[in-house]
Amino acid sequence: MVRRSGDVTNVKTYIGEQEQSCPFCGSRKVTIEEKDGICFYLCDDCGAVISFQGSEEKEDAARCWNRRAS
Numbered sequence: 001m002v003r004r005s006g007d008v009t010n011v012k013t014y015i016g017e018q019e020q021s022c023p024f025c026g027s028r029k030v031t032i033e034e035k036d037g038i039c040f041y042l043c044d045d046c047g048a049v050i051s052f053q054g055s056e057e058k059e060d061a062a063r064c065w066n067r068r069a070s
């Protein structure tokens with residue numbers, strides 16, 4: 001991973017090869033975040049935040065994420 005000056009130091013874990021890329025820009029620089037009891041996908045490239053109703057566990061969010069048509 002390339003580190004630019006000014007980057008925050010926390011290491012991001014992007015989605016794995018088996019998961020779909022961002023539906024908006026096609027980037028694979030997508031992380032799964034968890035906040036306030038809901039898991040959501042966050043695209044580092046375009047800033048899209050995609051959450052799913054009832055996705056309290058990352059497994060639930062991942063199931064919804066990978067279920068979409070394309």
Ligand SMILES: [Zn+2]
Nearest residue numbers: 022025043046
């Ligand atoms: Zn994106």
